[in-house]
Amino acid sequence: MxxxxxxxxxxxxxxxxxxxxxxxxxxxxxxxxxxxxxxxxxxxxxxxxxxxxxxxxxxxxxxxxxxxxxxxxxxxxxxxxxxxxxxxxxxxxxxxxxxxxxxxxxxxxxxxxxxxxxxxxxxxxxxxxxxxxxxxxxxxxxSHVPDSVSELIPVARLRHTRDANDLAAYRDKRVLIVGGRQSAFEWAALLREAGAARVDLSYRHDTPQFTVSDWSWVEALVTGMVDQPGWFRRLSSEEKEVQRLRLWTEGRLKLEPWLAERIFRPEVHLHPRTQVRAVSEKPGGLSVTLDSGEELAVDEVIAATGxxxxxxxxxxxxxxxxxxxxxxxxxxxxxxxxxxxxxxxxxxxxxxxxxxxxxxxxxxxxxxxxxxxxxxxxxx
Incomplete structure (x- = not known):
């Protein structure tokens, strides 16, 4: 019909x-x-x-x-x-x-x-x-998982955050999170609180600051687009980049301060400026080697890669x-x-x-x- x-x-x-x-x-x-x-x-x-x-x-x-x-x-x-x-x-x-x-x-x-x-x-x-x-x-x-991750991690052991929301399934597990922005850190906190045995985070950049983000400027800007819907497209490439960088700074270069006390716990381990270099399957899990030389024993991998x-x-x-x-x-x-x-x-x-x-x-x-x-x- x-x-x-x-x-x-x-x-x-x-x-x-x-x-x-x-x-x-x-x-x-x-x-x-x-x-x-x-x-x-x-x-x-x-x-x-x-x-x-x-x-x-x-x-x-x-x-x-x-x-x-x-x-x-x-x-x-x-x-x-x-x-x-x-x-x-x-x-x-x-x-x-x-x-x-x-x-x-x-x-x-x-x-x-x-x-x-x-x-x-x-x-x-x-x-x-x-x-x-x-x-x-x-x-x-x-959902995006870089080839550098998907080609190394066995499919059965890898989930994007989109499909890793049943945190109870990670109880008593050793979890590696690839990614180092807000979602990665929040998943780490929630996994620890759900009973994960250990949570490691590997990310290519420095650890973002735990500080309050300022979103106050965004609402006025977006509301103003109602009367000027072509505002963004009329900006020069350089001006667009300024806006993207400003939003990036608030959304990606900062972590909410209420996460800090939930992250800095014995079960959570941070590995800034690292990438996964090699993975091998072992009885009961994975052996993951970072390009820093660190070796991690891992049960599951979560890609917090946006x-x-x-x-x-x-x-x-x-x-x-x-x-x-x-x-x-x-x-x-x-x-x-x-x-x-x-x-x-x-x-x-x-x-x-x-x-x-x-x-x-x-x-x-x-x-x-x-x-x-x-x-x-x-x-x-």
């Missing part, structure tokens, strides 16, 4: 939910397909603390905010920083209830052209047709769409309204980072993206 709509939103994470709320408030005809906050629920570990602040809420109309959610629960923002993952997910569920968003909980298995519009085939075999489509999927398809956009890895884009789609450095080429060169096909969230700046890999970009894109879709 076919169901027609003006706009199809694929993905029910923060960017999809924010956009849907904007469109619903303006009586726009849309369909939202996906499992609400699935990546956050299934691929982030329990007990995780978020770097985002309480002001990074989802509502582009600023009605259903995290502060309002906390007030209704009788809690203050001062008591809840850093923000626990579980509380953020509770906020998202509350947001969905308050906005009464109609979410079709299934997967799009293929998206293809259909005349002047698009046809989405769903997991149950049914089709949904729309004049325009927004791909608002997040990080899942873009995510890299390659739009070709989205499993539901048809071959014909991919052939037509203009792609640079793995990112879709977008105009100032988030539209690709394929008329009617838009991309939000992480894949919009090249066109709009790296801020759109963070939830702080949700409201700005929803307002810019929503106005375009709604013909405002």
């Amino acid at each position: 076919n169901h027609d709509s003006e706009t199809l939103i694929i993905g029910a994470g923060p960017f999809g939910l924010g956009l849907a709320a904007y469109l619903q408030n303006r009586q726009h005809d849309f369909r939202l397909v996906g499992y609400p906050m699935e990546f956050w629920k299934r691929h982030m570990p329990a007990g995780m603390l978020l770097r985002s602040g309480v002001e990074w809420h989802l509502d582009p109309d600023n009605q259903w905010t995290i502060e309002r959610f906390l007030t209704e629960r009788g809690e203050s923002t001062e008591q809840l920083e850093p923000l626990p993952l579980e509380l953020y997910l509770a906020y998202c569920e509350w947001f969905i209830r308050q906005t009464q968003l109609p979410i079709q909980e299934t997967y799009v298995t293929q998206l293809s052209r259909n005349g002047a519009g698009f046809r989405a085939t769903l997991a149950d075999g049914s089709n949904l047709e729309a004049r325009q489509v927004v791909v608002a999927t997040g990080f899942y398809s873009y 995510y890299q956009v390659d739009i070709r890895r989205l499993p539901f884009l048809s071959e014909s769409l991919l052939t037509e789609l203009e792609i640079t450095n793995g990112f879709p080429v977008l105009d100032e309204g988030f539209q690709s060169n394929v008329t009617g096909l838009y991309f939000s969230s992480f894949p919009a980072g090249q066109a709009f700046g790296p801020f759109f890999g963070f939830t702080i970009g949700v409201r700005a993206a929803s307002r810019i894109l929503g106005a375009v879709l709604n013909g405002e």
Whole structure:
């Protein structure tokens, strides 16, 4: 059975939910397909603390905010920083209830052209047709493990952080984490607290500083893009690099100070300025040699090596769409309204980072993206 709509939103994470709320408030005809906050629920570990602040809420109309959610629960923002993952997910569920968003909980298995519009085939075999489509999927398809790691570590012993969120499975295990940014250190802390026997971290750079990150400048910058959506693309290459470096400094060159006391424990061992050089299988585990000469006895390896956009890895884009789609450095080429060169096909969230700046890999970009894109879709 076919169901027609003006706009199809694929993905029910923060960017999809924010956009849907904007469109619903303006009586726009849309369909939202996906499992609400699935990546956050299934691929982030329990007990995780978020770097985002309480002001990074989802509502582009600023009605259903995290502060309002906390007030209704009788809690203050001062008591809840850093923000626990579980509380953020509770906020998202509350947001969905308050906005009464109609979410079709299934997967799009293929998206293809259909005349002047698009046809989405769903997991149950049914089709949904729309004049325009927004791909608002997040990080899942873009997990990155460098060849230098994947070619050395046996597949059965290696997991990306995306797939290493069941921390109880590492109890009494010796775990090597490859990577040295926030996620690597937080996984190390959580693994130790979950009962891992030993946690080693190997990373190529110096140990980042445990100090408070300053995100205050980002919100004003991203909010300003609502009125100047082409701001980032009009910067020179040097000016773009300045913005990337500034965000990199806050997000990658610093570790949250609340991690320090959880890291500097006897079970956690840091190996800065090192890489894995050789791996051999031994009875009951692995012998890992670092280029520093250190040898580690390891049961499991976790790659905290981040995510890299390659739009070709989205499993539901048809071959014909991919052939037509203009792609640079793995990112879709977008105009100032988030539209690709394929008329009617838009991309939000992480894949919009090249066109709009790296801020759109963070939830702080949700409201700005929803307002810019929503106005375009709604013909405002």
